[in-house]
Amino acid sequence: MRMYDIIEKKKQGGALSKEEIAFFVKGYTNGEIPDYQASALCMAICLKGMNDEETAELTFAIRDSGKKPDFSGIKSLRADKHSTGGVGDKTSLVICPIVASLGVTVAKMSGRGLGHTGGTVDKLEAIPGFRTDLDTETFCAIAEKTGLVIAGQSAELAPADKKLYALRDVTATVDSLPLIASSIMSKKLAADDDCIVLDVKTGSGAFMKSKEESEQLARVMVQIGKRAGKKMSALVTDMDVPLGNAIGNALEVREALEVLKGQGPEDLKELCFALSGEILVLAQKARDRAEGIVLAKEAVRSGKALEKFKEMVRAQGGDASVAEEPEKLAVSSLKHPVCAPEDGFISAVDAAGYGKAALLLGAGRNCKEDAIDLGAGILLIKKTGDAVKRGEPIAVLCGAREDRLFAAEKQLLESTVFSAKAPPKRELILAHLT
Numbered sequence: 001m002r003m004y005d006i007i008e009k010k011k012q013g014g015a016l017s018k019e020e021i022a023f024f025v026k027g028y029t030n031g032e033i034p035d036y037q038a039s040a041l042c043m044a045i046c047l048k049g050m051n052d053e054e055t056a057e058l059t060f061a062i063r064d065s066g067k068k069p070d071f072s073g074i075k076s077l078r079a080d081k082h083s084t085g086g087v088g089d090k091t092s093l094v095i096c097p098i099v100a101s102l103g104v105t106v107a108k109m110s111g112r113g114l115g116h117t118g119g120t121v122d123k124l125e126a127i128p129g130f131r132t133d134l135d136t137e138t139f140c141a142i143a144e145k146t147g148l149v150i151a152g153q154s155a156e157l158a159p160a161d162k163k164l165y166a167l168r169d170v171t172a173t174v175d176s177l178p179l180i181a182s183s184i185m186s187k188k189l190a191a192d193d194d195c196i197v198l199d200v201k202t203g204s205g206a207f208m209k210s211k212e213e214s215e216q217l218a219r220v221m222v223q224i225g226k227r228a229g230k231k232m233s234a235l236v237t238d239m240d241v242p243l244g245n246a247i248g249n250a251l252e253v254r255e256a257l258e259v260l261k262g263q264g265p266e267d268l269k270e271l272c273f274a275l276s277g278e279i280l281v282l283a284q285k286a287r288d289r290a291e292g293i294v295l296a297k298e299a300v301r302s303g304k305a306l307e308k309f310k311e312m313v314r315a316q317g318g319d320a321s322v323a324e325e326p327e328k329l330a331v332s333s334l335k336h337p338v339c340a341p342e343d344g345f346i347s348a349v350d351a352a353g354y355g356k357a358a359l360l361l362g363a364g365r366n367c368k369e370d371a372i373d374l375g376a377g378i379l380l381i382k383k384t385g386d387a388v389k390r391g392e393p394i395a396v397l398c399g400a401r402e403d404r405l406f407a408a409e410k411q412l413l414e415s416t417v418f419s420a421k422a423p424p425k426r427e428l429i430l431a432h433l434t
């Protein structure tokens, strides 16, 4: 087999065989296939696409490039929830303790934030002492003992994806549906959970800007998981507006704790309960989502979910008293209100623009090596649909550097559309695929 012929075949729009895909992934991972040939193939895939079978084979080849964690000591079903990335999305911090408190094991490997989107691992590191760099043995041992562990991705998990993603990042080949689906699903399948619930975001703050594209991505990922024998479900959810009111790491953990205590913003609660309900259905703890939502709400009301969160924090070396004393989640001391320039309504926002404003404040990173300020971020006071008065604060910026506050304010105002008329009401959950 020759890499040249594989590239040529895809360039002509042909469907690659399982063997050709495995040849490429194996050869690229072990360094036999150079970057220039791998990038040529990624570009051909971007332009010509892949059918469902090719996409699944690509996923399986990437999944099999590394080692799976050993969960043989865990008897209960294991579940994971994956979000395709958004702004203000702290749902994992709420959902994982909820379902774990109801007997579903969650051993989650999560990513860091990049660009305008946040990452669960960064958020958890805002908790004093919390360790996310667990070796696989410790990770599995905590999962077995507490039923809940969330850590960074081990280097052994789907290493082909790391190499391919870095290549795609610099060759304008990230935004290809089969490449995105295989990249996400290879890591989910390598973690080897029984049930996977996907939260596929759509809108200005998401990878996929249209509902149709997001539904297509959800459909492809669900079919890949099913081919691998997993129980799958996906919700397509709105990311035209940041989720909840907090953007930034410490602020988001504070908001997640509010939800675990039965408070917090309605949109965030709705999504957390819906996704928890989906997991509980797949894990056979509930007959349907409605019943799952009732169980999830009860886990919050009774305090079981918050207790499970604290158990996880303690097991991972963190200070669990943050649950009662959220001020221990340090937020930057410089605060700057952003005020509405006119009377009327917020009719739309660019969620990615809000993410970029948080990034300017230091809450995110432009490239993987950047350090972040865990205390920086934005508290939203008004969101899409809300009435505003001229001079009234719509958000508070938190940061450590005064010069950045003004750049972030400009970015936030440029990302906000004001109008005289109220916009139509928005739905949060736009589609459900099983």
Ligand code: URA
Pocket (backbone or CB within 6 Å): 084, 165, 174, 179, 180, 181, 183, 184
């Ligand atoms: N997230 C991933 O893990 N991979 C992609 O290709 C896109 C988003």
